[in-house]
Amino acid sequence: MPSEFQLIQQFFQREQAEQPAEGVLLGIGDDCALLQIPAGKQLAVSVDTLVAGVHFPADADPELIAQRALRTNLSDLAAMGADPLWFTLALTLPEANEEWLRRFSRGLFSCARDYGIALVGGDTTSGPLSITIQAMGATQAHQAMRRDGANIGDFILVTNALGDGAAALAAIQQTQSFAPEHRDYLLSRFYRPTPRLQESALIRDMATSALDISDGLVADLQHICDASDVGAVIDVENIPLSPAVKALNNTSQAYQWALSGGDDYELCFTLPPEKMADIAMLIAQGKLNATVIGEIIPGNQVVCELEGEPFVLTKTGYQHFE
Structure with a gap:
């Protein structure tokens, strides 16, 4: 059975290495990613967990599960007026199924390329299927769309x-x-x-x-x-x-x-x-x-x-x- 590090390298690190991203000083493979926030911008960060049987059918196509997981997180960036930059992935798997991971990885990176966002780190562990994505984006300083600005008459x-x-x-x-x-x-x-x-x-x-x-x-x-x-x-x-x-x-x-x-x-x-x-x-x-x-x-x-x-x-x- 492949180790955690082999899975990361095979399905995530290698693919991301072929897609160098702006602002990534150090990406997947170390204890932390090193990221350079664009000058004059603020960092918008959101994190969501999707659980099999709660947020998606457990037997759904892994490519579609990956698309849904990343796209819903990108929606949070859109809500704040942020431009996508980077994301991290924590993946809990009931088993190390290489075909499932291959399809999941394909859907994930297809979506990432479409929206110009780069995977910069994450974690894999064993357990009931769940996917946690932390998405990061940039907004102009003090210009993020927030929830607390609505006025009577709007x-x-x-x-x-x-x-x-x-x-x-x-x-x-x-x-x-x-x-x-x-x-x-x-x-x-x-x-x-x-x-x-x-x-x-x-x-x-x-x-x-x-x-x-x-x-x-x-x-x-x-x-x-x-x-x-x-x-x-x-x-x-x-x-x-x-x-x-x-x-x-x-x-x-x-x-x-x-x-x-x-x-x-x-x-x-x-x-x-x-x-x-x-x-x-x-x-x-x-x-x-x-x-x-x-x-x-x-x-x-x-x-x-x-x-x-x-x-x-x-x-x-x-x-x-x-």
Whole structure:
């Protein structure tokens, strides 16, 4: 059976050595990586753990598992307005399966190349399958998008479409049937969510607050409200839905997925009224796909209204260990 160091060299160190990265003074193979932060920038750091059977099916394609693990972490960088730099990987494996590792490595480095982020270290150990990635990026000094800057009167926007993550889970668990083309789209959204880095670069000089939607729109928007000491109202009828979700012809279910399903990894951000013309221009030019879904109001809670009437959620968002 290969040793830990042999596995690292075979599947991770050798591949990364062929992709020299800016700012990496010393990468994989020593006790620590040595990294040079770009001049005038601040370091944004995020870490997430994905556990088999909780965050992805244990028998899923290892390439897709790797893609999902790295892409969801890149989404955190996008939420902060950070440009990707480096990441570390801690991999817990039930066995040293070389074919599994080969496919996982292929998916991981394919994604890393697509987004210009370099693996600089990590760890492997034995146990139930789990993947921990720490992603690092750079922001302009004191210009990161945070959760605590929303103001009363700001508009609330989201990128692209919501509800696809929860719909994909329903497809995976076979609790909902979809046409083949819609199922394929939803599975791609689940395993290959798009970190909205390009959108982040467009809005980071204008947004007063932002985050990515991982636990559900209502639950995540509540984090902005808590940090900014404000409330929010969501106009449910304005929430953008994908053709795959619309095709179910079950609007109530679609809204529930969009508001509380999670796993969408879209950006939710707030803008002052004076910046709306700039955003409208970006949307009209096809550079940004974003929709106004509500407004920041006095108070401390997120409320949902459908055509002016209260809209009741069956749950408020994803909760670990439920």
